Amino acid sequence: MQWDLTAFARHLEERGKSRLTIKAYLRDVAELERQSRGRAAHDITRQDVAHGLAARHAQGLSARSLARMLSAWRMFCDWLVERGERTSNPCLGLHAPKQGRRLPGALPVDATSAILDALPTGTALELRDKAMFELLYASGLRLTELTALDLADVDLEQELVTVRHGKGDKMRIVPLGRAAATAIAAWLAVRRSRDAAMFTTLSGGRLGARQVEKRLARCGERLGADRHLHPHMLRHSFASHLLQSSGDLRAVQELLGHSNLSTTQIYTSLDFQHLALVYDAAHPRAKKNGD
Template identity: 45%
Template sequence: MDATQLLSIWLKEREIQNQSRHTLHAYERDVSDFLNFCETKKLDLANIETTDLREYLAYKVEQQQLSSSSLQRMLSSIRQFMKWAEQGQYLAFNPADDFQLKRIPRPLPGMVDIETVNQILDQPAPEKPIEQQMWLRDKAILELLYSSGLRLAEVQGLRIKDIDFNRQLLRITGKGNKTRVVPFGSKARDAVMKWLQVYPLWHGDFVPDANVFITQKGSPLGARQIENRVKLQALRAGVNVDLHPHLLRHCFASHMLSNSRDLRAVQEMLGHSNLTTTQIYTHVDFDHLAQVYDQAHPRAQVKKS
C-alpha cells in the first residue's frame, strides 16, 4: 500500500473520531506536501529518516518563509500520521517521534483589568427602547463571555436547552464537538434572564433547540455580528480598548487564575485538552511566590523560641 492510500485511511479514521473539517484539511495539506517532497526525492515512506524531515522543514522555511508556529503545526501533523503508520506496522519506526523544533515562547494574550471590564458591563442602558433591547442582548453576551470564558463560536451556538438556571450551569459544545459543563455567575444569570424577556418580541420561539442570541428578525446572530456588537459596547462605555470576544476569554482565564491559582480547574472551564495551552495565562506574582515560599520551605521559616 502506497503512502497516499495510507494517508486516505488515516484521514478517514480521524473523521470518524469527530475531528473538525478545518483540522482534517490542515492534516491533509501538511502530510500531502511532505509526501510529495519525499516522492520528488524518490524516498519511500518506510525509508524516511530524521535527516529527510530536517531537510524538508528547511526547504519550507527557505521557499515559503514560514513562521515557527506554522512549522510546529506541520511537524505535529506529520508526527501524528507517522505514529499511526508505525502503530499499524506500516513503518518499522517513526523518524518524527523524537524530532523537535526549538519553540519560541508564546506571547501573553492582551489583557484588560477588572475595573475596565466592570466599566463595560455595568454601563447604563441607552435611552431609546430598541437600543435598550439590543443592550440587554449584548450585555448577556458580554456577561457569558467573561463569566465562563466561552469562545465566540460557543456563544453563537448556545441553545436555550443548554442553560440550567437553577444550578447556574451551561452545557457547551466546543472544538471537535466535545461537550463540557461550565458554571456561570449570578450577574450573567440575571443578564440572560432579562434578555429572554425581550426574546419573544423579536419573533423568537422558546423551543429547546433555538439559539439564545438572535437578531431583531429572529434569526441566529452571526459571528461577525457578535464581534461588532462587543466592540460597539466597549466604545459606548468610553473604553479605549479594541474589545473582542476572545479578549474577554483571556480576561476570564487570567482573573480566575489570579484569584484561584487552580490551573486544572481553569483548564477544564476553558475546554483546553492540553494543560500547556492554559499555562500562557499564568503570570509571575512575586509577592504570592514569596508568601508561599515563606510558608512552605523548611529553611525559610523562623524558629519559634
C-alpha cells in the same frame, strides 16, 4: 566577489518575488554586509551568521524578523553557491529563535467589572449584548461556543451552561455565575424569536460571530475603554482572574475546555505581583524574622 545586491535583486525578480519581498531581502542582506566589516561575501562563515543573528536578537529584534532575516541570508548564500562563488551555504543548520505564542491581553479585574457594570440595558439589543458579554467573562466561552448556544443549553435555576465545541461535539458543563444568569434572564424576558438559538438578531435568526465582535468593540468605544475589546479578551480575562484567585490550573483547564494542560499554561498568565504575594505569605524562608 563583493556584495552585488543589484544582481541578487534581479535573481529574486526571476524567482517571482514581490517588490516588497525583494526590498526586505535586500535590506536584510545589506545588514549582513555591514556586519562583514569589509570582507567579501564568499568569506562569510557560519560563525559570522550566528554572531549576526545573536547581535540582532540582543538588540531586541523580534523572532519573526530574525526568521525573515535568516531566510534572506540563506537565499543569498544559495545564490552564491549557484554562481560558483561559494562551495557551501553557511546558513544551513542555523535557526532563528522560536516565535513565542502571542497572548491576548487580559483586562484588570476592576476594569472588567467596570465595563460590564456600565453596559446599557435600555433596549432589547442592549440587554442581549449585556447577557452575551457577561456570559463570555463568567464562563470563559469561546466566541464560536457562545454563538452556538441554544436555549436548552442554559439552566438558569442551577446557573449552569452546557457548552459544545469542535468536531465530535465535545461537551462540558460550566457555571454561569449570578451576574450572567441575571443578565440572561433579562434578555429572555424581551427576546422575540422562535429560533432555538440563545442569542438572536432583530430578525430572529442566530447571531453570528462577526456581529458579536462588532457589538463588543462598539460598546468598548462608547464606554471609553483604553483598548480594543474583543470576545477572546474576555475569555483570557476569565482564565487569568480565576487562576490568580485560585491557583488551580487543573480546574481552569476543565473550565476552558482545553484537552492538554500545556495549552492552559500557555494561555493563562499569573500576575507577577500575585505570585510574589503568594511566595511571601507561604514560603518559610520568605518570612521576616519574628513573624
